[in-house]
Amino acid sequence: MNRLEAVLGRLIAEEGPLPIDRYMGLCLGHPQFGYYMTRDPLGEKGDFLTAPEVSQVFGELIGVWCAAVWASMGRPRHINLVELGPGRGTLMADVRRAIGQTAPALAQALSIHLVETSPVLRAAQRERLDGVVEWHASLADVPDGPMLCLANEFFDAIPVRQIERRGGRWHERVVGLTDSGLTLGLGLEVEQPGGEEGDVAELSPAREEIARSLGRRLAGHGGAALIIDYGHLGAGPGDTLQAMRGHRFVPVTHAPGESDLTAHVDFAALGRALAAGGAVVRPALTQRQFLLAMGLETRFSRLAAGADAAAAAQLARQQARLAEEAQMGNLFKVLAATMPTLPTPYPFGP
Template identity: 35%
Template sequence: MHQLRRLLLQPSSPLRVLSAKKSLASLKRCSHFSSSSESQISNSHLIEHSEEKPNEPATGTTISVDRSGLYNPTEHSHEQNSESELVKHLKGIIKFRGGPISVAEYMEEVLTNPKAGFYINRDVFGAEGDFITSPEVSQMFGEMVGVWAMCLWEQMGQPNKVNLVELGPGRGTLIADLLRGASKFKNFTESLNIHLVECSPTLQKLQHHNLKCTEEDNNGENVEKRTISTLAGTPVSWHSALEQVPSGLPTIIIAHEFYDALPVHQFQRASRGWCEKLVDVAEDSSFRFVLSPQPTPASLFLMKRCKWAAAEEMTKLEHMEVCPKAMELTSTIAKRISSDGGGALIIDYGLNGVVSDSLQAIRKHKFVDILDNPGSADLSAYVDFASIRHSAEEASEDVSVHGPITQSQFLGFLGINFRVEALLQNCTEEQAESLRTGYWRLVGDGEAPFWDGPDEQAPIGMGTRYLAMTIVNKKQGVPAPFQ
């Protein structure tokens, strides 16, 4: 840990800084919403799928979603163009089924359909994309995650071979900053085998480029060539699912803003009990929400989630979201860590409890209607950290779960304050302004007090809106910074 602290204090370490003008113009984040604008799913889209009428839905627990660069209320595209291939595909599924599909199935098709999914054929990150993530805000985020990974590696006994896995690595910015920051710690970087779980060919190419990858020269030997990141000389592999990552080695897993894109099932309390919200085609050929007339397969996960919740937590809810894929992924992670050793870091926006009604659509940094022009906007929902805890603990008795704590606490304990001070000693005024802005966005709460520019461009902190949780093998003790 003392070695890591010295690294943080070195002003000569590589500095990746966004242009101040670009960062201030594009890194706008709408972190404060009035209660009247928090719920972006309009009940005007919702009708019954049977003759029985539900109770009028109460307002329920509403949640404000903190995403990068968001401004202006929900809007429709109002474009009179022909139906996209994805719209035709979704309507074909509904027609073939003879009835509506779940919100989770709609969400999965919209995001990861092999031909027209939102994540598949485009770069959706950064100022020119639809949202901006923490690694794109500042290099310090990836560096601090690297500090966490090195601390865990030391607690594991400094094994000479480790699988470092990132789920949904975006452009590869986080892992690139991690490798740059850790490049002086050769024992650590030489132990790494990097595995990127990514389903988008477009993003795979970006990751290959940003990690400065090259194909290993085996001098004609009959050995399969490896892809090497020249940032630290580490081998890199790509997979479409965590299950494809080879087992048998201690494993460090990073899931930053990955859980929020996993498909959720939505339920609403009606006179006959909890009904699943489904997506159907209306008479005018638009998409609409309906309620299931009877229990659905996802009701089993709803019952499981209700058992984990306190009675007083349930009585006030009129809406609930459950994410079976998050439960299943967490179980897979816990079992891998139990058998191979290591740990997982999960950072996302969410709640340490039941999530009510949080699903949002984001297009070009603006909220849009969830059912409007599917495939053209990102869909994401709040992460239920309590569900992650229960899922991990049920999967294995050999793992322990720590957190969640706020992103501000997580980064602060790992030394981001020392790192920003070191970087400020050796940079231009423009870089210093960008560093201060990026630092505030990562650890601050609300508008930056130092900002004297236009109010609409004020940097908004995400330090308390994002949470961090770890799942580790019990043999390794309590990980930093959760002691």
């Protein structure tokens, strides 16, 4: 039993089984023993690999997208470049470099704001991002003003509730405690229409509140947001909660605080919440569609042109990892939300 498991055991003994969203929130964000409070989880030596860690090309293309959106806004003289959950700062470093090379006027206009709660990752970001960067605990703390907001693999780590239909009724899924340790089970009955026996549904009020807040910011102060994550565009597929440790899946109750916990993003629900806040939401693309439209193949071809055989092979593997349908290309989706008066940003419209 690790230290967080002992904390959770005492909490369950005092208050009863924990709903999945509370369990997930404690596993990831407990101030002493939470997963993101105690480690850098990224990279080959960590637990998972994100697209910015695969290749610099990912961030460079997003930097080009940001520059085009800024131009369509009328090139405001001051704009916040915000990233939610910025990892090691790799994406922001690549975005900023691409902006400096393609849109130097935007580089002068922007101020960088990182929404990050992990002290370990803040330290990594500080090391990677030289210059003036401001850190915030939440989007609400970011200064007012027009904004370009990036969220890559952010919403998948926001806690979800799970409910399961048994005996003709929906019940909260919970984490309880037995003699053998933490275990999944069913709790109190909840009201939910429809469903068939054995169905599992995931709900995330926390995700939706963040999205509504983001929508309000875009509608009130102007700008655009680009959200990239793995998930589904329509009705949810059921139980998508997963734990990963050392690039391998493990049970969600295994070593709490030492494994990454995520769930697929419901992009339809996320889009509704953004729109409820006042933003205009564009139909989502797959990551493959977005990156190919932004010039992925051309950029990799240019990098490979001056590379030796080994480097060219590595570049080919990186391109495949980002865009192939069987890898990140189809699983990951890209959603754009904008202020109401902004023209549809490329490549989200006709």
